[in-house]
Amino acid sequence: MEFKDKIEEHVKVIRKYQNEDFKEEQTKMYLIAPFLNLLGYNVFNPDDVIAEFVADIGEKKGEKVDYALKVNGEIEILIETKPMADDLSNHDIQLKRYFHVTKAKIGILTNGVIYKFFTDLEEKNIMDNKPFLSVNFLDLTEDKIPEIRKFSKSNYNPEQILNNAEILKYSNGMKNYLSRQLENPDDDFIKIIAKEVYDGRLMQSKIEGFKVIFKDTFKTFINDYARRKFERVLENSTKENIEVVEEMTEEIEENPEDKIVTTETEMESYFIIKSILGKYTDLDNITFKDTRSYFSILFQNNTRKWICRIFTGVEKIVISFPTDERRDGGAVVEERTQMDSLKELYKFEEKLVEILNKYIEEK
Template structure:
């Protein structure tokens, strides 16, 4: 939707166009059929005492009752909840949720502060062209298949206060208040916190917090880069095999099943993967070529099994049949332990 909005918004001039181009597709994403009047009612009207005929842009229905009422603005307008029709409609319908949107910015409201009275501040607010993963998780709770009033309301309070706390924290980072500054200065400064000292500490606190955040970001980036480097090292480039010359035999597959039977008591079957080559039938841990469990050589005049020690040195042992693989149970389990202990370290 973000790409579509960015492409079209310069051509959208009116509120009505905003509804059709931006808002209705969002309602569709939530799983509701905008063309089914049992699910989405445009120009929804409710009785408001002596005041008749006022309408809200959309009402989303479930089981014959409105669950979300929607007021739309042009995408060019800033959202302001003051004088919104949502306030007037909220208390006369059975809905617990109201949505104010201009097709780009979305604000979800409920009645956390006073029952049946819409809050003045939204508990969920986002720009649909710049969604974060945690916001997407919250939006999915409004999907038709997930919608549960109690679950959303119980989480709305946390969302509301988290949003406000983040705003306050950001304000403190931009311009530390005296209280915020003293919170840290009291723990590191032994003298009396005069006005001059507090002013000096404001800069120190701001720089310290900024440096700490940058350090945390760098640590996470370095950890991610290290993990990616290890992954690339583990993905050893294999020689290209002529697939027409690689024929996996039933005996090789039976050997693989024996290996699985031995190792499944220690690791999940899905982690035991086979790769056939012209030279041998390899069995790997986690489909990682740097974690060979064993190799079976069954297509020549003699049969062999190759096992690996903690230095990944290969030992090739002759076997008369694949049934003898069971004799190497300890060695195979030890190989798994070697790889697993390396991961833990």
């Protein structure tokens, strides 16, 4: 089962019990321990997970953190747990004390539904007041899954996580700020905007009027911006690949015995997928390779890093995705889906992005 599928199954469990009045021990048993197992940490193996890890603080002896995760024999992650109904406010102070007296790089505060990830970006060995990553499994977005995967035992790379943490922290902070302003803009924010377009005195009644205008204008701006960007990506993709098609046509004419002919349908599928993934990586990273059996969309022209395969020599168009499973001979197990038309490719954006991100992380 792929990592994304495991996460989705875990979300189902959380939704099933979200209205239960779980105390802390129940939350640990039914929600947090299964999540740690999902990440590859065996909660029954002290070489992976130490429960009730002692973190003495000065004269205070016997201070314990709920879980300490070990990677390569070293304590890397501390986890402080709370009951599922807890809003996690103020408890970061407790985790901060534990963080200071250990060599752990990451501190996690969780109620089994929300996970807050902390590190020491502001001051060495002093845990930051604000998390660099927050994950709510009842409101999980696609972009958070690759971030969660970085904390799995097999993928854990503290240097990579810490290098990315600062960007992630401030980026998420900006997104949250803009999201709040979009839903309910405050006076100070509106004053900044209004000064650019209004020369009169900003009375409170005028500020309230600008709030209404801003909310409508901002939504229109975002929609227009996204549409223009998509159109540019599609236009550039088409221009770049006209030469490719012409070169292929010349090769086919020069080699009439070569049975590999790239069809219009296959190229159209390439343009669509490239326009989808162009939002997440450089367009040059998305390439293709045609064979007698199928048409492959590749990452950086690497045949071992194929994103999907298109089969058009059948009654219906079929798209195939690689999975993490392998056959006895080592071949990748594929996940195939039939399509009535290429328009259905847009429905697979999440799947395409998931595979792309996996290859990007492997670089």
